[in-house]
Amino acid sequence: AAQSAGVIPINMENDAIDALCFTGHKSLYGPGGTGGIVLGSRFRQFSLKPVIAGGSGIRSFEKNHPQEMPTLFEAGTANVLGLIGLQAGIKYLQNIGMDKVESKLRNLTWRFYRGVKDISGIKIYGDFSDQLAKRAPIVSLNLDDLPAGVVSDILSSEFDIATRPGAHCAPLIHQALGTENQGIVRFSFSTMNSESDIDAGISAIKEIDRRYHA
Known part of the structure; x- marks a missing residue:
């Protein structure tokens, strides 16, 4: 959804979408380097493994990364400033409708x-x-x-x-x-x-x- 997120209403269930990748810096008005992946309910039956593993601020004393979603795929320090900017862009769109x-x-x-x-x-x-x-x-x-x-x-x-x-x-x-x-x-x-x-x-x-x- 590189060009459609923030432009066209998206409904994971109604549109039969299993996985959705989106960028934040286009029509969501977020900073460069932001984006995300949304996984549908069908993925709950699979044992997914991250490509990159690492520490986080959650359960920091455990040897292995937390297995819960979405922290399973969020290794390292999050792009906090980018996420705040992306949130502001999304709120701007929500305020318009x-x-x-x-x-x-x-x-x-x-x-x-x-x-x-x-x-x-x-x-x-x-x-x-x-x-x-x-x-x-x-x-x-x-x-x-x-x-x-x-x-x-x-x-x-x-x-x-x-x-x-x-x-x-x-x-x-x-x-x-x-x-x-x-x-x-x-x-x-x-x-x-x-x-x-x-x-x-x-x-x-x-x-x-x-x-x-x-």
């Missing part, structure tokens, strides 16, 4: 998509056939054969817009898409973005496309 978060992010994403989809040199990756489908607030695109890094640098230096170019930690999907050399420019939207931010992004892409085809 996940329904409102999901609605706002959907509207921002589709506003941007509609604004750029008909630009002459644009290529958009992903399925936008159903506006009501649950999806991450992301639009990934390329402009003709321009390298993604070049487009992203122009957006940053000239328009003060931060995007993520490159392989996005998923080189195999880029091989499948044929973009392993060009990369892809990813626009990611958050609750802190406004419609004016979206319109600025649309205008910037149109301007870069205009220059390229001038």
